Amino acid sequence: MRTADKQIADTLVRYGEPFAGNVWRVQGTAVIYHKTLERIAAQAGIRFDPPTIIRAERDEAVVLVTGHLPGAKAGTERVEWSIGEALVNVNYRVSGKQAAYVYAMAEKRGKDRVILKLIELHGLVYSEEEADEFRGGRLAEVQAVDEDFEAPAFDEVTEAEADLKRAIDATDTINAVTDLMLAGETQRILAGMPQGTRDEVRDYAKARLVALGWPGTKGRRRAA
Secondary structure (H helix, E strand, C coil): CCHHHHHHHHHHHHCCCCCCCCEEEECCEEEECHHHHHHHHHHHCCEECCCEEEEECCCEEEEEEEEEECCCCCCCCEEEEEEEEEEECCCECCCCCCCCCHHHHHHHHHHHHHHHHHCCCECCEEEHHHCHHHCCCCHHHHHHHCCCCCCCCCCHHHHHHHHHHHHHHHCCCHHHHHHHHHCHHHHHHHHCCCHHHHHHHHHHHHHHHHHCCCCCCCCCCCCC
């Protein structure tokens, strides 16, 4: 997996989204589904101010979108803004009798850009709503456009997380959980995970310890 794709995958898994099936490439540009960004925004707790209308015409809309991402502590909220625009037959094509929803498209583009800024993927991946040729991408279509792109068969981070959780589930004593979590190989795998995923695996191990009766015996080694 190329470096940019790994960064995208690490961020997506933090919000419970796999890389495969959500991201594809068009002529070398990484593209992500709008609906995926909506789910990430909900998972991250991003809230948006009412959009500010900058331009309002029958065939054109330009809006200013501002989003807020809660911080870990009070007063550490991050704020980002971006412009969303749609102009019929220039950057927003409609065909036949299809209605043109310029305001909805402008808002979508603005929100998607803000979400990508807040999760620090701006410039690495683009929303499918950015351009008509991005929309509805499928692996077969992408390969026809960009033969050099090799999409991963699965999200490597997600697989490692699942393997560790299965191993934790297979333990039947407190010492077995502790030994597993302190093992060199486990520590190596955890070190390669995003912080959020690493914390989730450690919490999973702690939950298994509690299920097995921990705490209750003093002097045990710390498991995670």
